[in-house]
Amino acid sequence: MAPVANRLKGKVAIVTGAGQGIGKGIAIRLAQEGAHVVIAEYKAENAHAVADEISATGPRALAYPVDIGDTDKINQMVKDVVQEFGQIDILVNNAGVLETLPLFDLTPEKWDWLQRVNQRGLFFCLQAVAMQMVAQIPEEVKSAGKAEHSYGKIVNFSSVAGRKGRPYAAHYSAAKWAVISMTQSAALYLAQYNINVNAICPGVVPTPMWEDIDKTQAARFGMQKGEWIQNTVDKVPLKRAAKPEDIAAAVAFLCSEDADYITGQALNVDGGMEMN
Incomplete structure (x- = not known):
């Protein structure tokens, strides 16, 4: 599906892990639909390369080198983005790591290394951005306990490995199952503010x-x-x-007004690998 012109015009989006692969594809797609994009990426050279590519033809793009596993750096990123753009409307929690290992070779150190980004980092990035989204809502809306339109879109990255265990990726499957649970919990809590939280499960x-x-x-x-x-x-x-563009199209939809009545869902974008 081709980008929908101006569907996200004026929105400010943070995309983590946007320096290559799926994250880069998402950042480009959101920019094509009119969003200003923050390239939150561990590798500084990748962040700047993607930001330069987007800025050459589209809306503003900010390279922001950051370690998503560091909560202090996440909180500082949110402050810096608000200072630069004035708001945050979209978060795409895409950053992740993976090393396949047999069950018996999985050490506590390997477990913690993966969970630091894929589970812990994702949650605290969600938390920090959601708090900012709530802070942007007018007080009368917050006190009413419901809103007439969406005040933010959060898309977390799970995986088909979050649908079914994997013999050489027990730690990864555990993290991606957790992402679906965290997505549902956040969707329930943030529903009072009409902030939509969904997950993507790529194949x-x-x-x-x-x-x-x-x-x-x-x-x-x-x-x-x-x-x-x-x-x-x-x-x-x-x-x-799949192509990164296939995943990016699904994310762009979930970040748009077209998905205002969708929350707490985990969408498989996998060519039919998982049908649940």
């Missing part, structure tokens, strides 16, 4: 992360490069991997 998307997974799994099972990921794609009912 196979050929990004640097998936390339790393393929390399590791191919070595583990004695396969050629690309063979493991192709075997996975062959099991997809639509018989192809």
Whole structure:
């Protein structure tokens, strides 16, 4: 689906992990629909490259190098974005890490490393941005306990691994299951302010992360490069991997007024890998 011109005009969006892959695709799509975009990315050079690409043809884009696993840096990011743009309307919690490991090789250190970003970082980013969104709501609306229109959109990234366990990614599946639960809890709490909170569950998307997974799994099972990921794609009912643009289109919809009556949902964007 082509971008909808001006659907997000004037909105301010933070996209975490936006320096490459899916996050970059989302940042570009939101900008194409009129949003000003904050490229919240661990690698500074990637953040600046994406921001420059967007700013060359579209609305303002701000490169913001940040470690999403550090709550102090998250809180400072929110303050800096508000100082720069005056508001925050959209958060896309996309940042994540993954290392596939057999169950018996998963150490406490590996567990904590992954949860620091995928679960803890995601939650406290959601919390900090949601608090700012609530602060932007007029007092009479807050005191009424309901709102007539949406006062913010939050999209958290889960995964098809959050729908079903994975033998070589127990820590990742646990985190992504947790994302769905946190999304539902936040949606229930923030409903009084008419702030929508939803999740996206992508399937196979050929990004640097998936390339790393393929390399590791191919070595583990004695396969050629690309063979493991192709075997996975062959099991997809639509018989192809997703493109970052496929995921970005779904996110843009959830960030728009077209999704004002959708909250607490986890949307599979996976070509039919999971149907639940």
